[in-house]
Amino acid sequence: MSDTQWEELDGEPGTVQAKGRSYTELAEAITRSVTTLQQIVDDTNTTAKSMEKTRKLAGEVREDIEKAKDRYSYTGEALTTYGAALRSAKDEADPAAARLKTLRADLETAQATAQSAENGVDDLPKDASDDDKTDANRAQTNANNAVSTLQGQITQAETEWNGGHGDKDTAARSAVSKIEEVVTGDKVNGLKDSGWDKFKNVVKGIYKVFKIVCDIAGILAIFLSWVPILGQVLLVLAAIGSIIAIVENIVKFSRGEIGFGAMLAGVGLGVLGLFGGKAIGSFAKYAKARSVVSTAGRMSNTAAKARFGKALLKTSRKTMAMTKGQRVTEVLKSPFVRGAGDKAVAGMVKNGLYKNAFKSWQGAKFPMPYKDGAARFAVGNDDVVDMMTHFSQTGLRIDRATSNAQSIATVGAVFVQGANLTNGAVKLGNSISGGDGWGIYGDGASMATGPAGGEWGKIIGLPGNINNAVTGVSDVTGNNGYVAGKW
Template sequence: MSDTQWQELDGEATVVEAKGRTYTELAEAITRSVGTLQQIVDDTSTTAKSMEATRKLAGEVREDIEKARDRYSFTGEALSTYGAALRGAKNEADPAAEKLRTLRSELEDARAVARNAESQMDDLPDSASQADKDDATRAASGANATVSGLEQDIAVQESYWNSGHGDKNSAAGTAMSKIEEVVSGDKVHGLEDSTWDKVKNVAKGIYKVFKVICDIAGILAIFLSWVPVLGQILMVLAAIGAILSIVENIVKFARGEIGFGAMLLGVGLGVMGLFGGKAISSVAKYAKARSVVQTASRMSNGAAKAKFGTAVLKSSRKTFALTRGQRVTEVLKSPFVRTAGDKAVAGMVRNGLYKNAFTSWRGSQFPLPYKDGAARFAMGNDDVVDMIGHFNQTGLRIDSVTSSAQAIATVGAVFNQTANLANNAAKLGSAIGGGDGWGSYEGGNSLATSGAGGSWGKITGLPVNVDKGVTAVQDVFGNDGYVAGSW
């Protein structure tokens, strides 16, 4: 099923059997609780009205939880049986997989020797002695015999692997059928999912797929934020993904699923993804503006215009005049806003100035339409690249504040870009590879995911989905899958 041909079989027999024991223990706990409740129902020595109400309630509860006993019992038995079968299948298939790797390597070498021997035999001149011809023939025959022997050995090991793989699939199918019997078959006992449960499952799947899309957008936005329309969509999705990451980490911490340090790291990375680049841009623009304004103040108006240009002078004076509050406000409102550089390229593309967009505006080559493409990739920030280009000029006034802002912007840009790339790649890899995205929407979760914990898909290597069984059991016992309290 999910196994790779001629490789070790997926799944851990020890883990499956441990989960089987856990579910069996849950079933036994239910049995004991049912027995205790039945004793309460059968106790007629106390005739007080309050005790009559207690007996009635105990009877109702007993009937409800008894319905779920089969679910845990059958699941435990199915997992335990499958675990034993999985161990046997792996004991047969895994050694064969290891031998196959060695045999295939030896076969490749043997075939090369055989080809060389046949070539030497064919290349013998007609004048060669009979002894030389006999030696060449024996060498070719021996080499071909070695090849045939290895091919037979490989066929034997492949049969062992196929036998183990078939046993595993057969056992898995039996286990799934047994579990499905208590989830949606004859032994469901009225514990089917409600319409609301089904709606929640669908919504959960849609959310996970959307989260993966946001993670992908977080990576693509780094490179394609300049593209008209698409760039804006990617920026919005990336920002939403960062917000979702922040919320999820806080919720997980509140539930006790992660520690305080992990929560702080997750929230920090999310906040950095939202505001880090914009804050760094603000520092870079301030460093450039401070340098322009202070340098221009020592020059005549004409000389300043000649050195920087009217547009740069005006924008620098405006930026330099911003208060701290205005700078903070600008950063906070900007996660959904593209940079001025991205907007400029997008405008050129929108107006059909493709050559200007891809070669003229700081540009060199697609898909990095910027003059210093490598620098922009490393920095991930137009404003920082622009600031670096500005400080390459001579005759600038650079005081300690300007120098510090310049250093903070440069180092911060590299760190922010590296962290964002790594974080988005890690989230995406975890989402898809770990069953937190499309995988779980299409069936990566299962009965073993809740209650006893773990992931059935990882345990068995099968895309099984019996989530609705968990939902029904949890409705009776709560999210931990255990009977609350002592009866």
């Protein structure tokens, strides 16, 4: 994000200078530690073998951490210098930007006045008196002079703004150049990223893209799970996205980035996305099956078949015969299994029955106003909608267990649907903005930012990706970096 012309310059000089001081203090701390380690190395009074090993280790450590001193020192100096330059640039450009707003408004008024004065001269009658002509010409001259004066003031303010903006750009380029010396230039001291570091950054980038794909799939799967092949792929990706969310929350909690409550909520939403829909569907199928079996039990076999049909009786009795363990197993298979309604429509498409499939989907899926569209979008669960339609019949036996299962399925389905839609939108927004990354290959491994407390965050206005120059991973500036000579 570059500066907007004639607006106040982006940037927080105080924040940039504070970061520079932090790096300078780290460099000083390294110098002190190197001195202490050198004293251990130089200590020859103690001759124990254990002390010999300690001196050897101290020497090796001293050499390693001394290499980092220049990186911290140069970075601190560059940021401190840039912060001061940014402050001076803003002191010059920002007042000019404020004046420009007022001057441009005044210029519009003056130009309108000048136009009116010109019209006044043109509209003078032929028999106008000399005094009238003199007054009209004087008004026109004064109005034109006011316009010229304001234009000159605007030009001066623009010159001042350009001067401040140019000073900021020059200071930024100088800061980036200084930092690059200790990152990729002559003073890198062996701290340049290795091939493995670059590989990890590539993997991290691929992961972030894949995570966004999974989050998008989680939303699309709500509407397109019926589509052959595509529906199954979307459901699998959505399930993987929920698994990623679960792992991310656990990792963040283990690293102390979030509290136990936030971790529990994040894991809960992930589990809900994986298994919530199937669990609610199981309650719906149980309620429907129980009402069928209970009602059929009070009828003759012939009457029951005539009322419900052989297929429904068979599936209902099979559902009622399932043990608790079997029900749990069926629920746990849910991340990669489509519902019965989706499978039926996909089967029609596979067999070439496109018209039947489309009609079936019309009556079952969003968008409205197709049949049952509102109910199916609200609950997001074909099994629950099927149960609701089933209980609209009369003469069904509904005992307390059936009623409870029916209530849990109906209320739970609406909750799960709302939670999944909201959570999917939030996850997608966080993934796109970069605020929900895994962070396993994050700034903690960086020689420059790890000891400084990790990623700096976005300090709006630094017209160059200075932190990328230091570590290659974090954007100090909130800008998009240096492109073709423009900051």
